[in-house]
Amino acid sequence: MDEFDVIIVGAGPAGASCARQIMEKNPSLSVMMFDRREELGVPVRCGEGLEQAAEDYTGPIPKRAICKYIKGARVYAPDGRFLEADMTKMAGGRGGYVLDRKVFDKWLAFEAVKKGATVQCDTLITDLIVENGWIRGVRGINMGKEIVARAKVVVCSTGAESRLGMQSGLKTFCKAQLVDTCVEYEMTGSLADEEFIHLMLGSDIAPRGYAWIFPKGDGIANVGVGVIPSPDPMKTALIYQEKFLKKYAQFFDGKRNIMEIKGGIVPVGDLMKDMVTNGFLVCGEAAHHVNPIHGGGIKEAIVSGQLAGDVVAGALGKNDFSKQGLSSFNPLWWEVRGNHLRNVEKLREVFEKFSDKDLNDLVDALTPEDLIDFSRGQKLGTLAKILLRKPSLMFLAKKLL
Ligand SMILES: Cc1cc2nc3c(=O)[nH]c(=O)nc-3n(C[C@H](O)[C@H](O)[C@H](O)COP(=O)(O)OP(=O)(O)OC[C@H]3O[C@@H](n4cnc5c(N)ncnc54)[C@H](O)[C@@H]3O)c2cc1C
Structure with a gap:
């Protein structure tokens, strides 16, 4: 032995x-x-997708493991308007990779x-x-x-x-309701801007989660959705993936060349x-x-x-x-990462209560920097202030304050 x-x-x-x-x-x-x-x-x-800041922990990632350098993210409201967060223009000046x-x-x-x-x-x-x-x-x-x-x-x-x-x-x-289910295709024929990853919100294509296009260069991209699990056979990740491809058809050449189909689950709390x-x-x-x-x-x-x-x-x-x-692992991890991630979880709990109209309005109210801060669990007060301006969303502000 x-x-x-x-x-x-x-x-x-x-x-x-x-x-x-x-x-x-x-x-x-x-x-x-x-x-x-x-x-x-x-x-x-x-x-x-991986932010370049991860190299602070891994050291330089070899070129052979990187498909595409990315400047930042475009986040699309359900009505199709988007907010562009160009991380190379923000503090730190670092973008990310599609590996x-x-x-x-x-x-x-x-x-x-x-x-x-x-x-x-x-x-x-x-x-x-x-x-x-x-x-x-x-x-x-x-x-x-x-x-x-x-x-x-x-x-x-x-x-x-x-x-x-x-x-x-x-x-x-992990509690079943706190796991998102995902489906992803590696496809050719993506027409989306390859300098950004693209994240699409909306209850019609990705309830609780989002749909994505992560460019790998040359029109190849990881295209997928992550959604709240549901026993309803009409609400599977695969069904939403197809709805997403239809809704955002302008981002694809229409030939549906799928080179790899991937799936999986992700805990979200x-x-x-x-x-x-x-x-x-x-x-x-x-x-x-x-x-x-x-x-x-x-x-x-x-x-x-x-x-x-x-x-x-x-x-x-x-x-x-x-x-x-x-x-000592428990307090150490909670101090370094856990408290941030708990804040991010609170934000997710708030976001999942938003209607599509609320999300559309939010794109007008937020700056690109807000988006990045929120994804890191920072500046929750900024979002709370925005929510306080809308009587229908005021009750959610309390969760963040
Ligand atoms: C569709 C999808 C898209 C995602 N997109 C992104 C993204 O763009 N960016 C991002 O940062 N994260 C993304 N994630 C999440 C990311 O992939 C994981 O969080 C990450 O890989 C976790 O790393 P890990 O080492 O903890 O686990 P894993 O990467 O899952 O590694 C676990 C390893 O354990 C092995 N293993 C499991 N059970 C056993 C066993 N019993 N015996 C022996 N070996 C075992 C597995 O083979 C595997 O190699 C995505 C997840 C999914 C499902």
Whole structure:
């Protein structure tokens, strides 16, 4: 049986960032990343948008992992008017990227491997080994063969869909109403301005969420919708995706060349208070670390993974990997990211009460800077003031003040 200091289940952005951070803190530790995918990063379940500021955490992203440099975002009201947020003209002057995640995820894992971590794909972890209230390792299937591996700490960075974390006894399950369902096509023939990502609002195409066009260059784009889940077969993400393509037909050449169909879910709230137990820590999207308004989770996963790596390396240094020894992860993550994301969640709760007419009016009332601030959970008071001017929306202002 194999034994490691740390086993990381899931080598996506959170797991790979956690592994790299642990190795940077203490290169003598043995860190094993297991991932069920036969190829890291594949299949892609992502719009692949990432703000350039993420490089503060990853270091420079190699050109081969970037499809398109983006200046900012255009946000379209239900009536089609849009607000343009050119981030290169704002404080910091940095835009973003539409990535190639098939390359990006492998690069992130390779950065961890270069520091001394080990990665093994095609390894589905089916069970946590639970002994007397401690997580002591994992069981799974590697390339068709059963495996058992033990570790002082198991990190769960399995993304939104896996239920593995629940075996720890932590409340990793995200409330069904706080998960958006998504469908996305990688298409050719996009005519949308390739210097921006395009986000379209409206109850007719994306209730609670939004529809998007993320250009990858040369008319290729990720085109999708994320919506509130519904048992009504006429309200699936796929139905809304088709409505979106029809409503915004002017953005496409009409040939419907679809090269890849992707789907998935994104948590949009239900941020976990407690993310550790004896010998176990959950981070990244598995802990719902996603921006609740735009569903961006790559940068959140990277930050969450790095913070987790700091805590795990520290706990191993003190030889205390009990719940107590790992517990600093909770206040640390909440201080660095959680409180911001909770503010963003409050904004989402307010936005989802808006009618299409309210959203149309809002586009007139907001500046591009407001949009960026809101997506970061800042300046909620600005929105509250706008709401206070409209008697029908006054009650929502209270949520923000
Ligand atoms: C349609 C869609 C569009 C999106 N668009 C964007 C976007 O444009 N920008 C953005 O920032 N975010 C976007 N997101 C969210 C983003 O993709 C995730 O938040 C991000 O990938 C989370 O990183 P992670 O490392 O936590 O989890 P993941 O990237 O999901 O990685 C988890 C890894 O764990 C592995 N795994 C799972 N279970 C097991 C198991 N039992 N055993 C072994 N391995 C396991 C998986 O194979 C996977 O490799 C989108 C999501 C969806 C669904």
